[in-house]
Amino acid sequence: MSKTHTETAKGAKVSAAANISSHLPSMAKERPNQAAIMFPVKKEYQSWTYDQLNKAVDAYAHVMKASGVSKGQKALVFLTCGPDLIATVFALFKMGVLPVMLDPGMGKDNVRRCIEHVQPDVFIGVRLAHLMRWLYRKSFASVKFNFTANEWFPGCIELAKEAPKYTEPFPVTPVSEHETAAILFTSGSTGKAKGVVYTHSIFQNQVKYLRELFNFKPGELDMPGYPLFALFDIALGMTSVIPRLDPSKPAACDPALLVETIEEYNVTTCQGSPAIWRKVYNYCKDESIKLDTLKRLITFGAPIPTDLLQGMFSIMAEGAEIYTPYGATESLPVAIIPGSYLVDHAAERTIEGAGTCVGKPIKGMDVKIIKITDEPITDFDESLVLPDGEVGEIVVHGPVVTQEYYREDEANALSKMNDGQGRKWHRMGDTGYFDKDHNLWFCGRKAHRVETEKGTLFPVMVEGMANNHPRVFRSALVGVGPKGKQIPVLVIEPKPGSFPEEDKQKELLSRQILARYDENELYSQIKDVLFYDSFPVDPRHNVKIHREELAVWAAEELGYDTEK
Template sequence: MAPEQQINIAQALTRQAEAQPETTALILPRKRTSQGWSDRRWSYRELNELTDRLAAGLQAQGIGKGTRVAFMVPPSLEFFALFFALFKSGAVPVLIDPGIGLKPLKTCLAEAEPEVFIGVTRAQLARMVLGWARGSIRRTVTVGPRPFWRGLKYADLLSARVEAFQPPEVSGDDEAAILFTSGSTGIPKGVVYRHRMFAAQVELMRDAFGMSPGEVDLPTFPPFALFDPALGMTTVIPIMDFTKPAKADPDMLVSLIEQYGVTNLFGSPALMNTLSRYLEANRLRIPGVKRALSAGAPVPPSVIERMHGALDPWSDIHTPYGATEALPVATVSGRELVGELSDGNRSGKGICVGRPLAANEVRIIPVSDDPIDLTEYAGEMPDGEIGEICVAGPTVTDTYWRREKQTREAKMTDDQGRIWHRMGDLGWRDAEGRLWFCGRKSERVVTPEGTLFTECVEGPVNAVDGVFRSALVGVGERGNQEPVIVIEPEPDADRSAVEAAVREVLARDWLTREVRRVLFKDAFPVDIRHNAKIRRRELAQWAASPG
């Protein structure tokens, strides 16, 4: 195999270790005192050497190229070191959100058939008690005390001789990881990532947002943190429950930003909402932060406006658009969104998600629930009209793990042999080439009078004082659905006044006048990953029998 064909995303860490060996790669805050945070730190040289030792240990245990490894380790030194060691050994990490529920988690693991399970003690106990992937797992590695002294310890991997490690030949098309979707709008699916896709993601993130070595990142979403070593950034791991970003302590986040000179902040819209409300209420600013990134669900205009009040005038919040299957697709800066584009959201146009990145090509095709093999059969919608968003580009994945039906439904091929991913999102393109997101295809509400799109209805409703968020759901069979708007109110809102204002908003449009039922629910069900994607199917079931 020619050297230029060799691509292993772990090489990005090695390059950083060669370029800036003594630069701090990872900071793990431990305890907060009156003098600030105490912490542990590791340089790029130390992190890279540790991953080499672990890769040698994995290989010595027969964990090598193509070995699927279920991985359940929270953000920590071991999280970073083991993940890159798995890449170096050619193994294929399998990532599944533990919060998706015990039954879906067991199903995903049975589907992935991992041969190795690497996890903390609690995860190993759950695996043993609940029988996760019992028929396929042949090796276990525990980070922490081993349950019943079974399997390998993390320390066992460090005993191998690094000199004996033989890096496997890995091409860009080789499988690098299997990342399961959250299942917030359907069944969780294993997205197959190849090494070239990860490499392209690093390049796109660097170019789109101007990220550079020497910056300091505070990532509140574990998978995003894996970009940091590849980009040469210092990672500061916040002390939080990563499955509950909406409940992250904003005072803790601000203190870490201040002490460590954070320049990049990544968080879900739910976390940004919590943080921005805290900053506004306490009249605090976070100078020095060059950029804040928020993704995983639409970011409300109010959150963007509050964040701008805390950022330097030359800093911005960006809202990259994409999915596990294709990321990033497009992006828009908050300062571009404020004003006319945010008013567009409040007037029912959907949410502007920006212009496609230069490496991507985007099409809007007519809405269809059927598989489409070739793009020539898909058609294309004119600018200004709503259809399904599709994308081709270097980060677009080509298959779901052992899900042929779902792969056929989500992928198309063009005459150049490129794979196009159907995002499952509905939207339109404006005259400036910007994309507007109007909601998930599976969540559109189809009535005898027409089709309602979630973001186009919810945007104006969310602008009503006293509305924290809203959800449009359909009750009944598609084509004959009853549209219902469900309101999660602000804690002190006058519900009668809110309902009257919402009905007035709905009455302005001939189609939304159909929405005759307005319901209130104290807390919406949301996805475990970002705490921001509304589980509208559950709300629809609740709305069908709210009593």
């Protein structure tokens, strides 16, 4: 047996190298003086080098261990994005403690439900989060250890204050590759938020994919619009430039601040929701600004509209590329497509009702389309698989596919399938199909399909035909009534300044939009068009439309009895 491996009681090999935190000490040794993280403090940016970050991680781990925190415990983390968040999460990984991360933007009641469900042992949060703990003591009853990062709160240990007491390295805890590393909650944009169990091997494979897919090089500067991605920057040896925005409200960002940061520090890569880049593009267009150092843009949360793709290309560096990886918290990435391909080859098909092309499956990922059902499927087999061109549910297997939700038997039964070879397939909950070139097309969430007496309508396919209208910002197809007898209703969010105020204007715009469906027998049954000022969206990316909420509103507007 090698010196780096030992055998667990179950026979699984463990090693320090398998622990996702092992990337940090390696990078600190290789590039100690490079900035690991740059972060805003008031109006200026400050930085921590890899050496500083690594030493902070070691010290934080020592503080928590001395306080009684131990391997296998769950630690709920409620810190703002910055060096303390990065150092705390890496310290937890290093200890073999499981970070639990969820979106505070999902609302107080949902947050409390998630906390009560996961029952954390440790709570590390900002002062406001600890006030919530005081107010809702029952929800936090499982917590035994309370910490802040760098501020005082009664009954809490302040990590930064205690850290100077410890100067020795903290050893990376050996783990098996399939050992649980973290619990990351979904946004709850379709159904309740669920804790996704991440293993160390999934994180390791995500790092590998990111390096291969985007050709990331150590020393590059990345500006991540979502906190979790800053952790990957560190594993990749990049400098993570924390943007001046609230990650729970990306659509409310100040584009001038983001552009200023990109230009001042020569940022090469940006990541984030299309809601961010819509504002950045509009600002750059109005101010005649070109982001000459920006060579990669990675968007996530929802497909990026063609007009925004074209706009961003016009302000980025020559030869730059935009990527829209397809995936979900449960499996990311699954497929990828360059934005240039979307603009040149797929955009016209979207307008014709083909859905949204998300590209080819990533090497190592097995993707199939199976018959649609809302029932559990215990065993996967090839008889379920549909031929190319036929819309069904997207299912995936591969090295970044998570195996379970935390303590969610019903959700696991509905989402996971065994294939008889010891592998689990994940049902994405999305509908789609493969075209003749084996490109994967996304047609909408399975839960959002509209089942009428004449057949099933898939929202993204229908909406793509409406979204190209010059006065339409985005649209949402919803169904009113019971499945199988639903009435399709198209809800339109007009572009700013284009909302039709008078009935005649609404009638004219409705006719123009509906005319696009005249030649399609299934789509021509859409007769109702409604107009909505600003769609309700998810708290994480501010782009996923809350269609269930719109469906209830549409039923009320049109006077349909939803009880029938």
